Every structure is written in C-alpha cells, then in structure tokens.
Amino acid sequence: MIRHGSLRLRLFILILTPLVLLAILLGYWRYTVAKQTAQELFDDSLLSAGLAISRDVAVSEGDALSPTTRGLIRDASGGEIFYHVTGPGGIYVTGYAYPPASVTPSGKDVYQPQFFEAVYRDEPVRVLKMTERVTLGNLVGDATVTAWQRIADRNAFANELSIRAAILMGILLATLAFVVWFGVARGLRPLLDIQDAIDLRSPDDLSKIKRPVPVEVHGIVRTLNRLFGQVEHSINAHQVFISEAAHQLRNPAAAVQSMAEALRDAKTDEDRDKRIAELVSAAKNSATVAEQLLSLERLRQPTHHDQMEKIDFRLVVEEACAEMGVRILAKGIDFEVTMPDSTIMVSGDQVFLTEAIKNLLDNAVKHGGAELSRISVALCCDGEHVNLTVADDGTGLSPEQSEAAFSRFSQLEYSDGSGLGLSIVSAVAERHRGTVAINKVEKGASITLELPLVL
Structure with missing residues (x-):
C-alpha cells in the first residue's frame, strides 16, 4: 500500500x-x-x-x-x-x-x-x-x-x-495555525467514524453504509457502497458457480465410476470392449465439462489490456474450422466455410476467440438433432464490425429462446452436452466488447458473433 x-x-x-x-x-x-x-x-x-x-x-x-x-x-x-x-x-x-x-x-x-x-x-x-x-x-x-x-x-x-507589525501577524498566524490544525481534525472526524463503522463489521457484512456523513464525503460513501455491492454480487455468483459446477461434475464422475465397475465385472471379451468404449466416452465428457468450467472461470477474471493483442480474425476462424471440420465431416455432415481473402484485424485473446468458435460449431453438432445435414460458417465485415455466423439445418433455435440458450448449465432439450457452450460464447463476446445473438431463420439455427474491428 x-x-x-x-x-x-x-x-x-x-x-x-x-x-x-x-x-x-x-x-x-x-x-x-x-x-x-x-x-x-x-x-x-x-x-x-x-x-x-x-x-x-x-x-x-x-x-x-x-x-x-x-x-x-x-x-x-x-x-x-x-x-x-x-x-x-x-x-x-x-x-x-x-x-x-x-x-x-x-x-x-x-x-x-x-x-x-x-x-x-x-x-x-x-x-x-x-x-x-x-x-x-x-x-x-x-x-x-x-x-x-x-x-x-x-x-x-x-x-x-x-x-x-510582524509580531502581531506572527501571533495571528500562530493562532490561525492552532485553529486550523484542530479544526481540520474535527472536520475529518466523519471519515474516522466511517472507518470505525467498517471496522466493527464482520467479514460477511457487505451491506450499504447508512451512516450520515457530510456532503463532501457522499461520493466516497457512494463509491464504497457500489464496491460492496459489486463484491457481494461477485461472491454470490462465485458461490452459485461452484455449486452448479459441483453438481455438473458429479454426474460425469458417477458415470465414469459406473463404467469402470461395469468393466471390472465384464464376463466376456465382447462385453469388456463395449464397457471400455463407454468408459472412454464418459471420461471424454467429464474432461470436456471440466475444461469448459475452467474456461468460464478464466472468463470471469477482469480483462487487462496487455492480454489483448491485434490479431487477424480470419486466421483464427480458419484454425478453429480446420480442427472442428474433421469431426463434422466424419459424422457425414456437409461443412461449408465462406470468408473474404483480406485480413480482418480485431483486438482480442486468440485462445478465447478460438474456443468460442469451436463451441458454436460443437453446439450445432450436438443440438442439431437427427435432421442435421449441413453446417455453414460465414465471415463478413460491415465497416466497423466483423460478423461470424454459424448456421445449420437441424432442429432449430429461435431468438425467443436466447435467455435459456445462453444461460449456464441450461439445455432446451436433452443431449450429451454440458449446457456451457453458448454460455462461454456469450462470455467471450462480452470480454471483447462484442455481442452474440440468435438470428430468426425459417429452418434450423443461426447464431452471429459480432466483434469490433481495429481500424
């Protein structure tokens, strides 16, 4: 200090x-x-x-x-x-x-x-x-x-x-200095009273300061109350997140334990091979949930300017699409990527942006349903912003479902997902001063991630 x-x-x-x-x-x-x-x-x-x-x-x-x-x-x-x-x-x-x-x-x-x-x-x-x-x-x-x-x-x-005359002025100055010294101490008494009031609080007491204070101290008290509110909100959100994360990790962990016990008790080689595949799948799901939870926790941390760098967003999209394209095509789903040839510069964190794009594609795969046959990625600029749109012809998603879709651990229908994918996308957009929105389309789902350009 x-x-x-x-x-x-x-x-x-x-x-x-x-x-x-x-x-x-x-x-x-x-x-x-x-x-x-x-x-x-x-x-x-x-x-x-x-x-x-x-x-x-x-x-x-x-x-x-x-x-x-x-x-x-x-x-x-x-x-x-x-x-x-x-x-x-x-x-x-x-x-x-x-x-x-x-x-x-x-x-x-x-x-x-x-x-x-x-x-x-x-x-x-x-x-x-x-x-x-x-x-x-x-x-x-x-x-x-x-x-x-x-x-x-x-x-x-x-x-x-x-x-x-000098003696007279010296006496007056000495008297004034005495009055000012003790007058300032008395004038600062409200600040000391606030300190005493805060010292008496317990660590869990983040309620507003309601003690009467002079007009000059209103700004300090107002700022402290706002800070207390932000800290309390952050603590509550952190506690909720830990509770939800523990609940979400409990199911994959139980599934892994169940698969391992089933593998131990397998009677035949065919049954053992089946249990091994199920165990590997459960372990992958558990690892995915853990990674997504860690990503959400990292996104909760305050943004520092030194973490942002000027990057070509087109190359980030290419890298994410190349990695996810293999999985998408392996499922027999058509995959199309459209983007301009020129560079598209944005200020951001390449790791988080790549993860957001992968989560958009993973969401389309997991929630597209049996009707899913095609996924497309379109990248375009409007002068001040760059728009990345991921669309599919699957089950469908409407703008009215935005609140549920972007909430943590929320799923509109049962799937093998964790309910964290679109929540991560929303957090990445907010961290980069951008937006993410569900578009209104006749068939399937269309989600657009919008980020500001670096001009």
Missing part, C-alpha cells in the same frame, strides 16, 4: 502556505509603508525645527535659541537634530561649524525648503536647507538654516514599526 502522508497535515499545509506567503508580502509592504511614513513624519519634524531655529535667530538677532526650540531639537522623535545658521553675507551665526554640503540646482527657488541626503562625519544624513529674508540689527539679507538628522535613527524607527 502506497502512503501519501497524513490528510490532516496536507490540508494544514494547503491552508497555511498561502497565508504565510500573504503574510510575507504584507510584511514587506508594511515595512515599505513604515519607511515612507517615517520619512514624511521626520521631514515634517525637521522642517518644524528649521522654522523654529529661523524664528529664534530673527527674534534674538542671532544671539541664542529659545528653550522651547532647544527642547524641540533635543526631543525630536527622529533622533538628534543638528543645525547650522548663517546670516546675511554668509556670516556664521550659530550651530555646528561644518554642515553637509549641497548643490542648489540652477533655476530653483532658493527660498523653497530643500530636502536632500548627504554624508556627515561618515554617516548618511537627511538634510533640510531653507533660506529666508531676515533683519539682524542694521543688516538686511538672507539667513540660511541647515538642519539634519542621521538616517540610521529614522530607519530604526521604521524597523520598530515593522517589528511590531
């Missing part, structure tokens, strides 16, 4: 895998959004600090920053803020001595705040540069405020937001 792992585990993986992938995508998106949000928030904070510094420089005429502005610079959420202020004519006013350098694009409004990235003391920083018209004492001119922050401080803030 091939194992494919736990169904519970497979469902768990199928459900959780897309959710984990979605969580990864959402995490990446959340990190990107956090960085963008931090950039906007810190740029606004940097701009607020720059405006406050510019105001204080103008108010104090470059002397000092107010405590409020210093507190804003010190407590900025984006980390430490550095600044540099120059007055009219580029005179240094306050702040750090050497600000990050920038190049102002030509044509750009110098009074428009500018944000850019630069390197300050070997660290990447985000810089704000803004210029305003101010009056410092008796000087009137442009004052430039440059403020900057370390980008690492901003990234740390963005990472903290992302980590918090």
Whole structure:
C-alpha cells in the first residue's frame, strides 16, 4: 500500500502556505509603508525645527535659541537634530561649524525648503536647507538654516514599526495555525467514524453504509457502497458457480465410476470392449465439462489490456474450422466455410476467440438433432464490425429462446452436452466488447458473433 502522508497535515499545509506567503508580502509592504511614513513624519519634524531655529535667530538677532526650540531639537522623535545658521553675507551665526554640503540646482527657488541626503562625519544624513529674508540689527539679507538628522535613527524607527507589525501577524498566524490544525481534525472526524463503522463489521457484512456523513464525503460513501455491492454480487455468483459446477461434475464422475465397475465385472471379451468404449466416452465428457468450467472461470477474471493483442480474425476462424471440420465431416455432415481473402484485424485473446468458435460449431453438432445435414460458417465485415455466423439445418433455435440458450448449465432439450457452450460464447463476446445473438431463420439455427474491428 502506497502512503501519501497524513490528510490532516496536507490540508494544514494547503491552508497555511498561502497565508504565510500573504503574510510575507504584507510584511514587506508594511515595512515599505513604515519607511515612507517615517520619512514624511521626520521631514515634517525637521522642517518644524528649521522654522523654529529661523524664528529664534530673527527674534534674538542671532544671539541664542529659545528653550522651547532647544527642547524641540533635543526631543525630536527622529533622533538628534543638528543645525547650522548663517546670516546675511554668509556670516556664521550659530550651530555646528561644518554642515553637509549641497548643490542648489540652477533655476530653483532658493527660498523653497530643500530636502536632500548627504554624508556627515561618515554617516548618511537627511538634510533640510531653507533660506529666508531676515533683519539682524542694521543688516538686511538672507539667513540660511541647515538642519539634519542621521538616517540610521529614522530607519530604526521604521524597523520598530515593522517589528511590531510582524509580531502581531506572527501571533495571528500562530493562532490561525492552532485553529486550523484542530479544526481540520474535527472536520475529518466523519471519515474516522466511517472507518470505525467498517471496522466493527464482520467479514460477511457487505451491506450499504447508512451512516450520515457530510456532503463532501457522499461520493466516497457512494463509491464504497457500489464496491460492496459489486463484491457481494461477485461472491454470490462465485458461490452459485461452484455449486452448479459441483453438481455438473458429479454426474460425469458417477458415470465414469459406473463404467469402470461395469468393466471390472465384464464376463466376456465382447462385453469388456463395449464397457471400455463407454468408459472412454464418459471420461471424454467429464474432461470436456471440466475444461469448459475452467474456461468460464478464466472468463470471469477482469480483462487487462496487455492480454489483448491485434490479431487477424480470419486466421483464427480458419484454425478453429480446420480442427472442428474433421469431426463434422466424419459424422457425414456437409461443412461449408465462406470468408473474404483480406485480413480482418480485431483486438482480442486468440485462445478465447478460438474456443468460442469451436463451441458454436460443437453446439450445432450436438443440438442439431437427427435432421442435421449441413453446417455453414460465414465471415463478413460491415465497416466497423466483423460478423461470424454459424448456421445449420437441424432442429432449430429461435431468438425467443436466447435467455435459456445462453444461460449456464441450461439445455432446451436433452443431449450429451454440458449446457456451457453458448454460455462461454456469450462470455467471450462480452470480454471483447462484442455481442452474440440468435438470428430468426425459417429452418434450423443461426447464431452471429459480432466483434469490433481495429481500424
């Protein structure tokens, strides 16, 4: 038995895998959004600090920053803020001595705040540069405020937001995995209930499963019930076949035993020779019945494609007719075979097809009666099928007698046959996806075996 792992585990993986992938995508998106949000928030904070510094420089005429502005610079959420202020004519006013350098694009409004990235003391920083018209004492001119922050401080803030979101999603995924794992187990409970119900059955109990199950399991239960029905039918048919076979073999065996006892008690050579002939005939009949029973049992086995081969049906008919023709002609019966010269290809088992043809001919001989004088075999094609018709001018057989004629161990009238010949023919036809039928004729019997051609 091939194992494919736990169904519970497979469902768990199928459900959780897309959710984990979605969580990864959402995490990446959340990190990107956090960085963008931090950039906007810190740029606004940097701009607020720059405006406050510019105001204080103008108010104090470059002397000092107010405590409020210093507190804003010190407590900025984006980390430490550095600044540099120059007055009219580029005179240094306050702040750090050497600000990050920038190049102002030509044509750009110098009074428009500018944000850019630069390197300050070997660290990447985000810089704000803004210029305003101010009056410092008796000087009137442009004052430039440059403020900057370390980008690492901003990234740390963005990472903290992302980590918090990741922890939240991890908790949600862990909770969902827990719910899915035990939820799938509960959802699969009906399958385990069916298993328990089947385990409690005895080997002889093949009745239908009537336990209520979810809609998704209806197909499985329906298939199991159909399989149980097929197995039960097969077992019953096999038991009936064994019973009938035992009954049919009992008579030939008893006849052989009786002939052997009669041979032992024979008084004269003439009587002994007569008993020997009867014993040989009884042994042949017993062997024929046994062979036919074995053929029926083999035909009951399922058909495998590798047992079928592409064969010329015309050669099969020739072989069977050549073997049976000797026996038919020896009885003084005319025997005629008509078939086309071209090949007739069919897919089948040559042994079974040969046996079916021989049984059709043997049936004509055994059941033709005293009026039988002629047997004919005709082979023809209609484009998609090949038809083999065996006809005789004997006692006769009508389509209304088909059910009895093709049943096992059934005979329309007493003969030395076993009642298995036409049953074997019917089984061979079914195995080869063909049909066998009794034709309506004015005199005698006519049976046609139809098989599909291999085109």
